[in-house]
Amino acid sequence: MKAVVFDDFGGPDKLHVAEVKRPTTTAETVLVRVTAVSVNHVDTFVRSGAFKTPLATPHIAGRDLVGRVVANSQADFKVGDRVWTNSMGYEGRMGATAEYVAVPVDRLYHAPDGVDGLQLVAAVHSAATAAIVL
Template structure:
């Protein structure tokens, strides 16, 4: 099979298409024919060596997958031909930039029927991050006021939609050119962080969803008892202690595979309440271009690789 392999850390050019052995599923695993693989900022950081989750190369990066079951154990959750999606093994190697992956069945869910594989591959890591922060940790519900940083990005635009689906009032932070997009996907209020100090424009927030290392600035807008969800500072004990000492809650999120949450996300997608925005899709061989685009920091939504 074809896979993207790198033998050293470096720029996008270190990733090369290679012919490798097709993985053999172990007990309880599925063999999935990958139709599309999402590209996330963590992929870029791992490739460059800035976030060495996978140790030293050689390896294949990527975690988001959407595809079709090619082999399945008898009597299991899935059958051959089922369309599935997920974020297997994170933070260990999944090798998603490839034509096939072997995956534990309970790390996958059925693909939303209303989405194609390219759209579905844009969901797992970003949507699970938002879900585990907003739903599992902060328990966002009807009438809650939720402030979302980097709201037009891969995680952010899904966080906006998940919060709205839960009945929240959503305040989105993004540059002005992205405001129309954010209002279209449900944001109630949009603030240009480049021209406005949100800590002066916003108050009485129940939840701050922070993907920008804003740290204790959240205290200026959070209600007593409110929750700071941080997806960047999840190991920062000093930050957690400062937030807790101020009478607020701290939730550090490091995303995990979770088929039950994937099923809930798929249900919202099929109800029309979540729609991933794919900024651009590239064929597998153009993985370098995909990484360059993600690394630019300007992407609205997600970037995806396709294998067909």
């Protein structure tokens, strides 16, 4: 599958599209086919090395995604469910800018009906930050 990766820390010039192995699910993850992603300031901190965090290999960029469940072992999510997450690409988790992502079930949420995927993914980081602060 294709993914946006970086091999070394640095600026945007370190990002490139590469073929990587498609992830598989575990008892703790749900496989999501990605339909929309966004880039936020935390992504730039991770890519530059300014935010010290364990990274998955290959280092797939991005935290935020919207997609559809394609495989899982979790009762809360069914194949075809539309979902979102905003916490990939750090603490050892693969990033969001890939065709498929294995998302930990405790970091995956059902997407609200009637909300465009691009608008949703653009809002999840700032909305989640606001909810935490409140």
